[in-house]
Structures are given as C-alpha cells and as structure tokens.
Amino acid sequence: MTYRILVLDPIAQEGFDLLNAEPGFEYEVRTGLKGEELRKSLNEFDGAIVRSGVKITAESLEGNKRLRAIVRAGVGTDNIDKNAATRLGIVVMNTPAGNTLSTAEHTFALMLALSRSVAPAYQSLIEGRWDRKSFMGTQLADKSLGVIGMGRIGREVALRALAFGMRVIAFDPFLSDEQAVKLGIEKVNTVQDILPKVDYLTVHTPLTDETKYIVNRKQLHLLKKGIRLVNCARGGIYEEAALVEGLQQGIIAGVALDVFEEEPCSKSPLFGMPGVVCTPHLGASTEEAQTQVAIEGIQLLINFFKTGEIRHAVNVAALDPKTLESLRGNLDAAYRLGLLMAQWHEGSISSCQLNYRGEVADKDTKLLTAAFCAGLLERAMSEDVNIINAEMLLRERGIELTENRNRDLGAFTSSISAEVYGSGQRLKAGVTVFGNNMPRLISVDDYRLEAYLDGHMLFFTHTDVPGIIGRVGTVFGQHQVNIGQMSVGRASHQPGGHAIGVLNLDGVPPKIALEQLLAIQSIEKVQLIELPGLGALPAWLQN
Template identity: 35%
Template sequence: MAPTAIHDERVPTGSPGKPRILVPEKVSPDGLSMLASDFEVDLRPGLSADELLGAISSYHGLIVRSETKVTAKILSAGIKLRVVARAGVGVDNIDVDAATAQGIIVVNSPSGNIVAAAEHTVALLLATARNIGRADRSFKEGKWERSKLVGVEVGHKTLGIIGLGKVGMKVARMCVGLGMKVVAVDPYASADLAKQANVELVASLADLLPIVDFLTIHTPLLASTLDLLGEEEFKRMKKTARVLNVARGGVYNEAALLKALDEGWIAGAGLDVFTQEPPEEGSVAAQLAKHPKVVSTPHLGASTVEAQENAVFPRVPSTHPLILPEEYRKLQPFVKLIEKMGGLYTQHYVGAKGRMLGGRKFELVYQGDLASITNTRPLYAALVKGLVSTISDSGGRDVNIVNANLIAKEKGLVINEMHTHETSDSQTFASLVKLRCIDTEKSGEQIIEGYVSGNTVYISKLGRFTASFTPEGTLLILHNYDEPGKIGGVGTALGKHGINIRFMTVASLDSGEEPAMDSLTRVDSAVAGMERSAPNGKGGNEALMILGVNGVVGKAVVEDLKTAEGILDVSLVQL
C-alpha cells in the first residue's frame, strides 16, 4: 500500500480538543447529532463564499450539500482539512482534483436514497392502480364516487422497467414481492443478477412496450434518454397501461405523454419529476401535474427522514489517500483519457447497438513510459467509471479505487491490465493506452487507442480507423463511404435541426485494413437494419466522420443521418 497523501504539516501538532467539522448548509440534525460524541460540529447555514474562505482554516472536516462551492482556493486555505463530505450523490460542486493533490479525501453518499426512490415508485404504482389521488380529492369535497374510481390489482400484472440499476433492481424485487411479473430492458444489466431477482431481460423497447401493464424508468438523463418515450412509443402500449417516473424529468416527452393521456393511448401516470421544477403555470409540465389521470408529487423520491439521515454520512470515497500526490499528478491526464475511452466504448460499441455490456472481457494495455507505473489503481478505476457512467444511477460517481473491482464484478466485466514498453508501430508516443475488447457475442475485436499531449487527451484509433480527436462534449460518429459531397450533406442535415458543428475529423481505414466491411461491422449494420450498398452498387472506401457538435441531438437528428445515402451507421456519444 502506498503511503497516505495526508501530510503531517497539514495538521499542526498539539491541537487541543476534538476534530472540528464545519457544516455550512442545512442537513438532518439527527444525523449530525450522531457525530457529536467524536467531533465538534459547527452548523453555520448560509455561510457566504468569503466567510467560508475565512473560516475553513480552523476545521478538519467539511460537510456540504449542493449549494456550497468547494473551490481550489477554499481547499488551499483549509490547512487542517482532511475530509470534504458531500451529503448526497454528486461531487460536481467540489474541486476533486485540487482536493486529491492536497491529500484531502472527498466522499459522497450515492446509495443514500435508493430505498426511498424505490419505495416512492411503488407508492405511485399502487396509487395509479387504485386511483388514490382522485379518490382523496373527491372524498374531501364531500363526494362518494365509488363507481367512478374502480381500480386494478397489481398482482399477476406485468411491470416493465427501463434501466435495471440500483433503484431499478430494488423496485423489481419489491414488485416481485407484490406478485408481479417483472420484465426489463437494459443493455448494460447483468443477466445473472437479473435472473437471481426473477427479472426477465428483453432485447429492446419494441419488445417491452406492448406487453407491460405498468412502466417505470430508472435511467440517467442523457442525450440518448431525453424524450426516450414519445408519441410512437405510447401508441405501442396497452390502453390500460400506466407509466411512472421517479427518475428524471424529460425521459418521457411531456407533450407526448399529455397527448397519450388525453387521447386514451394509456390509462394513467404517476409522476414525481418534471422538466421544470416547480412547473411554470400553463406549461405542459403543469398540465400534467394537474391532469385527472395523473398522480403527481413534488419531487419526493428522496424525501424521507431515513434518506436525509443517510445523506449526512457519506461513505464512498471519490478520492482516497492511497496514492502520493506526485504520483497522482503524473497519472491524472491518463485517468481522464481512460475514463473517456471507457465512456466512448460503451456508447459507441454497446449502447448504439442495443447489446449487453455485461460478460465482456477487456484488456487495458499501458505502452511506453506509462508501462513503468506500478500503481495503476486509478487507471483501472477510471476505466470502470467510464464504462458504467452512462448506465448507472449515480453516473459513475460512486466508482473509486477502493470499489472499482467490486463494481466491475457486479456488472459482469473482466478487465486485465498489461504493461509493455513498446508503442504502436504506426505512431510513436511517449505513452499510449490501448483498450481492447474481445466481443465473444460477435467473435470480433474492438479497439480504442489514445494518448496524452500536454494536458489534452486524444483518441488515435477507433476500431479499424486511424483517428485524431479530443473526446469531449457531444460527438456524432458516422460510419460512411468516403465519397465527395458527404460532408456537405451531413452539415445540411444538422443545420436543419439547428445543430452547430464545433469540429470535424475524418478517420480513415488503418493501413493494412481491407476497404470492405469486416464480419463484425456487417453484423453491426445488419442488427441496426442499416446495411446498404455503396452508390451505384459499387464497393466504396469506408471512413468515420467524427463531429463535435453543440445543441440537443435527439432521436430525429440521428434517424435523419442514418437514412442519408452512403451512411452505414451513426453513434451519439456524450463525454
């Protein structure tokens, strides 16, 4: 084990009394009271940034929620600071890199509200089934409308779950206990864990929607999940079906959901989250909240006494003092690179193809100078975080060097690390990282290579194509025939949807590759239903067109690009 990164000079010797913790935001008093026996806890809600900067030097610990910005300047001023704790899931308001460089542990509570969110989902399920909201309102108005409020039983009904993460799995187990049949769609779920929970995995939304009586979504809100269900999807459902959302506003297209309720395409909805909170008067969200077929609650998914108390005790380190600061500074650019490579892999090779991530075997190969690094735990953790960030309830924020191996096992991932001092024959870099996956499902190999120049990370190879691009922001990756006019056609298609192009690069076939599609690519295109001949029936040279774009890229944009002549496949990636 490497020495701790917390240096003695950070804490002057001879400091009397208990370690001091500053809490500049309102958190559960019951949770804080449990710290009192071992710590001196100062609750000072409403502390301004300047006041925090002036006070932090006296404290060993800092507990924040989402309002306080823990900047590098504040961390530097905290000469005694050992731990910054986020009473909640995200750590976006904390400069984690600056904390790590100074040997300060950052922890959060990614699992604090899992039970609360799952229970609220089940509460809405039962409320929509038995018309609880309408019954409560009419009864309080002095009415007795039993005949108008006949509900349905949930036992022996089918629950569909989109996203079988921690919350989704908890909901599944609860509903199995209610006697429901549970089916789920999640290309990243572990088939073994699903089977153990009596959950049947189906391949796609098209398979799921027509068979469910209730539908609940538990996914992060990404470009790929924004407006995941629109008019066409609601039309495929049973007229007696009811939908639930305790995850993210915007996963259902709210206008489409409102129309589905008005037109009778579905029977009802239970909604805890909206695109705008609180909904603006007259907005679609407000109309949904007031709709007679909707049971609506004001984002109460995590609003339980227990969830609030659990959040006060962050237990998962986002950084961990098992690596020296100078080691971390050397590895930091490669941590960023490998996390981006993992996210690129999942979104380009898995999510876009509707496949399963679980069960895959990866090789993470360190080449050149990087091969001499012995403590590669941050690099391993970065890969796991990148692979699962777009599919986990916490967005990968709960992955760290302590639990990365456990999370990989939970997801059914096998990752082997290899060191070689030789770099690529085609390009020479001081250090090169190669991510290789043997896709046993399709008997093919998928490769992503990358390198670091200064503080900027680059992808140098994607599959069979030699590339050079920075994996940042929203990317569109088009597999196409390399022919005149292709760039202009793509630009026109994007312009029609108001999408601006930040950068564009064309990746050509790696030297020695055959122009014709290999078996794996043919299978990919066939699965997506997009395999087509080159213009005039002739074989064409293939290329990848990689576009960095600004704007919301929805399903309509991707579908327009997929149907363009000479386009074989399109992937939407957010990094």
C-alpha cells in the same frame, strides 16, 4: 489539524452528532447560499455537504484553492458541476444506499395510488360525494412492470413487484443474463423493447444525455395502450409534454411523478389532469432516509479526511484505506515516473502509454495512471494537480492516454513503464517498487539499470568507453557536489555501444558543472531531474 465542514442544506441531527463527537473537525451551517456568497463560503472550508437545495456551479467553485470534497446527502448529483469539481481536484461523493428503501416504497405508493385512484377518490369525499362507481381500479397482480435501471433502487422495486405477483421486465446495460435469471425477471436489450410489453413503467437512472426523454413524443406509438408511467428518479427522463399528449390521446392511462424538469414545480399542464398523481420530490422524505443519508454523508467526509478513503465517488475511482495502503508504494512510483518523464522529455507531449506488468496489472491501474498523470503535469500547471483531476487535465490538453496490462511476470514481480510521444521524440522509462515503499528506476529508453528514484538525479548518456565515470566524478569533486548513489546501464549486452549513467546527488550542481560534463568527449546528453526526497509523498497521498 482541524478540518472545516460546510453544511449547505438542512440535515438530520444525527449527522451533526457525528461531527460533534469527532476530534479535529468543526462545522458551520450556512443554508440558502448562492452566487458570490456561495463562492466565498466554499473557499473557507475543506469539505461541504449538500442535499438538493443548493446548486454548486462552476462559477461557485471558480478559483477555489481549499475545498477537497463535496458530499451529496442523497443519490443524484445534478446540482453539482462535477466537471468543474474534477478540474479543481475536488472529489464528489454521494450516499446511494441511504434512501434506497424509501424511494422504492414511494414508487410503489404512486403505483398503487394510480391503480386505485386514491387521490381523486379522497378528494370526492372532501367535496361531500360518495361516488364508488367513478373510481374503478385495477390490481397490480398479473400485470407487467417495466423497470429501466437495475441499480439499488430498481432492484428493490423489482423485488416488491414480484412479491405483488407482477411480471418484471428490465433494461439495464450492466444487467447480465445470469443476474436476471437469479432475480426471477426478464431482461431486454433496449428501452424500445420494453415499451410495448409493459402495463407499468418505472425509471431508476440518473439524468444523462442517454436517459433524457427516454419516453418522448416520437415514442408514444410504441407504448402499450393503457400504460401507467412512474418517475421517482430525476425530472427530464420522461418528456412531460409527451405525457400530456399521451394522456389526451388515451395511450397513457396514468402518470405519477415525484420529480420534475424544473424544481420547485408548482405549475404543470399535468396537474389536474385525470389519471395523474404527483408529489413534490418526496422519494427520500422519510425520517429514516434523512437520518441515514446524513450519517452516511458525514461519515464519508470524516473518513476521507482522516484516512484518505474515497467511497461512492462519482468523479474518481473508489479508494478505501486498505487499498490505499496496498497501492501506496506503486502510486508513489507512478507519480515519480510522471515527474521524471516530464523533465526527460523536453518538448510538447501528444500521447502517453502506460504499461503494467506482473502483479500490479491486477491492481486498480486507473488510480496508478492518475498518479502518473499528476506527476507528468505537476511542473507545468499553475493549479494544483492530484489523482482526482490529473487525467481530465491531461485529456483537456489533447494528450491521448492509453493503458496496457500484462499479468505475465517479467524480470520483476511488478513493473510500471511509460512511453511518451511528441515533438518527434519517443521516450520510455520503467519503475518498480522494492519492498513496500522503495521506488526504483529500472529502465530508461533501451537502457537497463537500477537507480534510486528520489532527490537530485543527474542523467547522462554516453558512448560506452573506459574513463567516462572517472571524469564525471572528477567534475563533481571539483565543485564539491557529493555523489550519494550511482547506477549505470547499457543498451545491449555488448561493450562499446551506448550507455547511461544515473547519479543521485546530495546537492544541486552548478550550471558550469553541467557544461563541463557536456564538454567531455563521448558524453551525448546531460539532464538534471528533480524528484521528491526519499519518503516524501505528494499531499494527496499523505493521508
């Protein structure tokens, strides 16, 4: 099979070299696309790589049946509609490490440029003036730097600040006290705590509802007088109008921006103001960074299509080949459990609960839950369902989803059970995996049993009395339907109560055979369940 890759923005030659050297891949470069032209192009390819020039919107993904992966050669994915991609089962990945050092260095370049008035001093020389007195600077040593966001870039900035003799104060909701001590920095609990304490402030977070306008007009009074603010992350984290006001009031001594709310940005009230230095989104614009993000981005696509590996995804859990292989049996079992429950539960579903017990509770249960959701929805959806979009599609339909994990071993080393509620029903079923890849059904409601989980499965509940199994066999014999496997289970240890039979049939029984089974006294319910054949895997699990 040949995978087609669409290159939507210019990338370094090293990325193309990787694609040229990899058999089974071909690519086309189509830059500057938008609107209908972009939508049609995305429908022609299996994967796409983009930088920041092209915006992949919900409209450009509408109706896409082919695209499986989008890679952003860089960190921010604001130019990709991740919800739309997820809904279509498209994994979105980025390259967070590729431009880490370049962006951290650019942050420091802007801090130094602010501190020593580099840009206006050079401009004075261009204008023929030798004016040393007008450009008195300030040193970084012994100053305090606030860092909001202690991811890869934030940490590199903090390390460089410490090397400059600065005191670093950081806010990050995922920064532990132990990590802060190890890094030699001070940790605060809120953004508001950091603002009055620092001489310099830099932000290294994505743009989200929580980070938009971290510094705004209402917070100007919290800032330490004479503060200098730097942003090499995403435009909109600082409110630009508030920066103008802060400069005019003398609260803010300097502003350095590499990113803007609207890009490209050639006009801003900040441009030309004293104490301001701006660059046109150059944080990752080094030869080394562009080479690295191109190599990383293309390698992400190659690995995804060759092995199923998912790394640096922003809309699904990471999945490497080793993890995929170790989970394959459980993913298949969870998927089949979802298919079974969708057919066994005949009404509408309002909520689902997944229970993981034993060794599987220490696995990546989020992926297993996604596999269950994919099975549960597959027969009800016109669009493709996979582990990327299944959980979102389920929740969009108002179905509540919960997980429980119990590491204590039960009757099996590992087991997965599901409880489905809705239409006045509560149904349960449990599965396990024998060996590495043999899924087995181990319970249905209160019935304990052990049945093969594949092919044409006939479930029938009945009163536990003699003769039922023989009469069922007779009906299928009359209609030339062979029974490949059979399992029975009771709701209790005592005979005479309720029981269940599960048959694996070699063919689909005719409707009249099912009617004859229901006519047998003591049989209460008959349900044909269709599952994939033995060893058959869904497309998203076949890599």
